Amino acid sequence: MAKITKLDEIVSLCKRRGFIFQSSEIYGGLASCYDYGPLGVELKNNVKKAWWKSVVQMRDDVVGLDCSILMHPMIWKASGHADKFADLIAECKKCNTRTRVDHLKEKDAPQADEHTEHIAIDEAAAKAQDLSNKLCPNCGVVGQFTEPMPFKLMFETQMGANVDDSMTMHLRPETAQGIFANFRNVLDTTRVTIPFGIAQIGKSFRNEVTTKAFIFRTREFEQAELEFFCEPGTDEKWFDHWKQARFDWYLELGIKKENLHFRVHDSDELAHYAKGCVDVEYKFPFGSGDWQELEGIANRTDYDLRQHQRGMRTLNKWYENDRELTNIELVDEAEDYHKGPLSYFDVEDKKRYIPYVIEPSAGIDRSALAFLVDAYDEEEVRGDTRNVLRFHPALAPVKAAVFPLVKKDGMPEIATNIYNDLKKYFNCFYDQKGAVGRRYRRQDEAGTPFCLTVDGQTKEDNTVTVRERDSMEQTRISADQLLSYMREKLDI
RNA sequence: GCGGGCGUAGCUCAGUGGUAGAGCGUCACGUUGCCAACGUGAAUGUCGUGAGUUCAAAUCUCAUCGCCCGCUCCA
Numbered sequence: 001m002a003k004i005t006k007l008d009e010i011v012s013l014c015k016r017r018g019f020i021f022q023s024s025e026i027y028g029g030l031a032s033c034y035d036y037g038p039l040g041v042e043l044k045n046n047v048k049k050a051w052w053k054s055v056v057q058m059r060d061d062v063v064g065l066d067c068s069i070l071m072h073p074m075i076w077k078a079s080g081h082a083d084k085f086a087d088l089i090a091e092c093k094k095c096n097t098r099t100r101v102d103h104l105k106e107k108d109a110p111q112a113d114e115h116t117e118h119i120a121i122d123e124a125a126a127k128a129q130d131l132s133n134k135l136c137p138n139c140g141v142v143g144q145f146t147e148p149m150p151f152k153l154m155f156e157t158q159m160g161a162n163v164d165d166s167m168t169m170h171l172r173p174e175t176a177q178g179i180f181a182n183f184r185n186v187l188d189t190t191r192v193t194i195p196f197g198i199a200q201i202g203k204s205f206r207n208e209v210t211t212k213a214f215i216f217r218t219r220e221f222e223q224a225e226l227e228f229f230c231e232p233g234t235d236e237k238w239f240d241h242w243k244q245a246r247f248d249w250y251l252e253l254g255i256k257k258e259n260l261h262f263r264v265h266d267s268d269e270l271a272h273y274a275k276g277c278v279d280v281e282y283k284f285p286f287g288s289g290d291w292q293e294l295e296g297i298a299n300r301t302d303y304d305l306r307q308h309q310r311g312m313r314t315l316n317k318w319y320e321n322d323r324e325l326t327n328i329e330l331v332d333e334a335e336d337y338h339k340g341p342l343s344y345f346d347v348e349d350k351k352r353y354i355p356y357v358i359e360p361s362a363g364i365d366r367s368a369l370a371f372l373v374d375a376y377d378e379e380e381v382r383g384d385t386r387n388v389l390r391f392h393p394a395l396a397p398v399k400a401a402v403f404p405l406v407k408k409d410g411m412p413e414i415a416t417n418i419y420n421d422l423k424k425y426f427n428c429f430y431d432q433k434g435a436v437g438r439r440y441r442r443q444d445e446a447g448t449p450f451c452l453t454v455d456g457q458t459k460e461d462n463t464v465t466v467r468e469r470d471s472m473e474q475t476r477i478s479a480d481q482l483l484s485y486m487r488e489k490l491d492i
Numbered sequence: 493g494c495g496g497g498c499g500u501a502g503c504u505c506a507g508u509g510g511u512a513g514a515g516c517g518u519c520a521c522g523u524u525g526c527c528a529a530c531g532u533g534a535a536u537g538u539c540g541u542g543a544g545u546u547c548a549a550a551u552c553u554c555a556u557c558g559c560c561c562g563c564u565c566c567a
Contacts, residue, residue: 011560015503016503028540028541028558029540031557208566209565210564272567273567293566435525437526440528441527474526
């Protein structure tokens with residue numbers, strides 16, 4: 001029986017054990033921002049490590065990258081974010097529901113099923129004047145809207161300390177564009193040949209209209225993204241490949257199969273550049289227990305690289321327009337764009353083309369939350385409730401705790417030596433205080449897979465007790481073999 | 493942003509105008525020899541924040557911040 005874990009229980013555990021705290025708590029908190037505590041940072045780092053190992057290090061066809069968060073403003077013009085991450089929203093005066101203006105439908109055309117693109121704010125502002133015939137999707141009242149309000153989904157900041165000539169910059173709303181901007185660099189310096197991918201983990205920022213559910217949707221968040229470049233025509237094959245590879249990654253790290261599934265995007269839900277998109281979703285315990293996105297895997301086609309080729313050719317216009325993005329249009333695409341600066345030359349086939357891109361884009365924070373929720377378990381042990389986080393060893397913040405059974409007879413000294421030896425190889429924790437049973441249970445709640453206990457017998461035959469978290473079973477292992485035994489068990 | 497609920501110790505919560513509380517947890521000492529044992533002792537509070545009403549506010553009023561649920565929104 002899968003226990004239904006409420007989000008509140010997870011939040012409470014996170015606080016109690018030092019996984020996650022509200023940001024700026026001593027000042028009353030800052031909405032939608034969270035800090036990772038001592039155990040939380042280990043967990044999150046382990047999630048990132050596991051992703052990096054699986055996507056970069058274990059593969060011969062992917063290389064890593066770490067781009068700056070601030071990038072040239074033209075990046076966002078070319079990518080479309082500068083225009084499309086600004087929405088106009090109108091509020092129904094009748095029911096106070098806010099709706100994106102471009103999602104509003106005419107009274108007489110309720111079946112307007114054309115996919116609604118985001119519209120550049122200026123254009124939309126002009127068009128949006130007449131809402132008198134628009135229908136509120138919530139209460140059905142016609143034409144009772146406030147003036148459209150612009151929502152900027154990108155964080156703005158200033159670059160340059162001198163206020164007068166500082167430049168407005170945007171914090172990146174996704175890490176992907178830094179990869180596209182470095183496609184040429186990597187190609188020229190790394191001896192990669194298509195098909196290959198570039199991976200990156202890092203912070204992104206989005207002014208979401210609403211945040212949600214603990215660390216699930218926050219305005220500052222960490223992404224792990226891969227842009228996998230392939231020859232057009234092979235994109236479907238690679239899409240399927242990554243779809244499977246990414247799904248399996250969650251399962252291998254212990255997510256229960258029944259809590260994970262794919263959701264294929266409908267064609268009217270796809271971003272305009274995407275040929276296909278599928279989400280990996282986890283059954284989170286928010287409210288009624290909704291499936292929520294952990295990761296999106298999209299076929300972005302050759303859209304981004306082509307857009308940046310246009311962007312590169314628009315640079316002078318940007319200078320001429322006083323470095324203002326809103327006043328300029330990207331120049332039209334060159335006719336021979338497929339031979340442009342971001343094209344790829346295939347030596348075997350002797351042809352140039354703009355590669356297609358398959359993008360698995362995972363949210364690290366929400367993955368960490370999913371691993372937490374999924375690992376959380378309460379079980380009855382001798383009439384007591386045992387709280388245990390059944391983390392996969394690779395994700396466990398602490399791999400092994402070392403205890404002397406009691407604080408005398410030389411046991412602390414032996415245990416300390418073992419601890420000092422093992423901590424060179426993986427994260428360990430030493431504890432000699434209080435009853436050993438209590439120490440075991442404390443480690444259960446931190447998700448530590450193994451506890452190593454030095455007892456009276458250790459002095460006689462140099463063995464220690466290895467107590468396993470999930471089964472609570474104990475095995476005696478020679479202290480000499482402890483390192484190799486643990487490494488095998490932990491797979492490190 | 494709207495509607496509903498909530499905010500008191502690290503956690504869970506009691507406390508409806510009159511001295512700030514409990515359980516669990518934490519720490520110390522003793523005891524104990526393998527699963528939240530026991531004994532003794534201890535620490536820990538801007539009662540979310542700010543104003544107001546009152547002789548007196550955790551308690552009443554207003555504002556504000558934050559969290560949860562449901563809408564809305566979510567390349």
